[in-house]
Amino acid sequence: MVLGVTWWVYIVIFLIFLSGIMAYRAMQAERKLEEEAAEKEGQIYMERLEMERDRRRQRSH
Numbered sequence: 001m002v003l004g005v006t007w008w009v010y011i012v013i014f015l016i017f018l019s020g021i022m023a024y025r026a027m028q029a030e031r032k033l034e035e036e037a038a039e040k041e042g043q044i045y046m047e048r049l050e051m052e053r054d055r056r057r058q059r060s061h
Helices: 007-060
Strands: none
Protein backbone atom coordinates (compact mmCIF):
# COMPACT_ATOMS: atom_id res chain seq x y z
CA MET A 1 0.00 0.00 0.00
CA VAL A 2 1.26 3.41 -0.96
CA LEU A 3 -0.05 6.27 1.17
CA GLY A 4 -2.51 3.88 2.80
CA VAL A 5 -4.40 3.18 -0.46
CA THR A 6 -4.75 -0.30 -1.92
CA TRP A 7 -3.48 -1.10 -5.42
CA TRP A 8 -6.93 -1.51 -6.97
CA VAL A 9 -7.82 2.10 -6.17
CA TYR A 10 -4.93 3.21 -8.40
CA ILE A 11 -6.17 0.93 -11.15
CA VAL A 12 -9.68 2.41 -10.90
CA ILE A 13 -8.30 5.96 -11.04
CA PHE A 14 -6.17 5.03 -14.05
CA LEU A 15 -9.15 3.49 -15.84
CA ILE A 16 -11.29 6.57 -15.17
CA PHE A 17 -8.53 8.74 -16.64
CA LEU A 18 -8.19 6.41 -19.64
CA SER A 19 -11.94 6.47 -20.18
CA GLY A 20 -11.89 10.27 -20.27
CA ILE A 21 -9.13 10.28 -22.86
CA MET A 22 -10.99 7.79 -25.05
CA ALA A 23 -14.23 9.79 -24.78
CA TYR A 24 -12.38 12.95 -25.82
CA ARG A 25 -10.85 11.20 -28.83
CA ALA A 26 -14.26 9.83 -29.83
CA MET A 27 -15.78 13.33 -29.66
CA GLN A 28 -13.03 14.69 -31.90
CA ALA A 29 -13.53 11.91 -34.45
CA GLU A 30 -17.30 12.45 -34.44
CA ARG A 31 -16.86 16.18 -34.93
CA LYS A 32 -14.53 15.56 -37.87
CA LEU A 33 -17.03 13.18 -39.50
CA GLU A 34 -19.85 15.70 -39.06
CA GLU A 35 -17.76 18.46 -40.63
CA GLU A 36 -16.87 16.25 -43.59
CA ALA A 37 -20.52 15.28 -44.10
CA ALA A 38 -21.62 18.93 -43.95
CA GLU A 39 -18.92 19.92 -46.41
CA LYS A 40 -19.97 17.17 -48.81
CA GLU A 41 -23.63 18.21 -48.58
CA GLY A 42 -22.66 21.81 -49.21
CA GLN A 43 -20.63 20.82 -52.26
CA ILE A 44 -23.59 18.87 -53.66
CA TYR A 45 -25.84 21.88 -53.07
CA MET A 46 -23.40 24.21 -54.85
CA GLU A 47 -23.19 21.81 -57.80
CA ARG A 48 -26.99 21.76 -58.07
CA LEU A 49 -27.09 25.55 -58.00
CA GLU A 50 -24.51 25.72 -60.74
CA MET A 51 -26.44 23.22 -62.87
CA GLU A 52 -29.61 25.27 -62.39
CA ARG A 53 -27.79 28.46 -63.41
CA ASP A 54 -26.44 26.77 -66.53
CA ARG A 55 -29.91 25.47 -67.38
CA ARG A 56 -31.40 28.95 -67.03
CA ARG A 57 -28.63 30.48 -69.15
CA GLN A 58 -29.29 27.95 -71.91
CA ARG A 59 -33.01 28.71 -71.81
CA SER A 60 -32.48 32.46 -72.14
CA HIS A 61 -30.21 32.12 -75.19
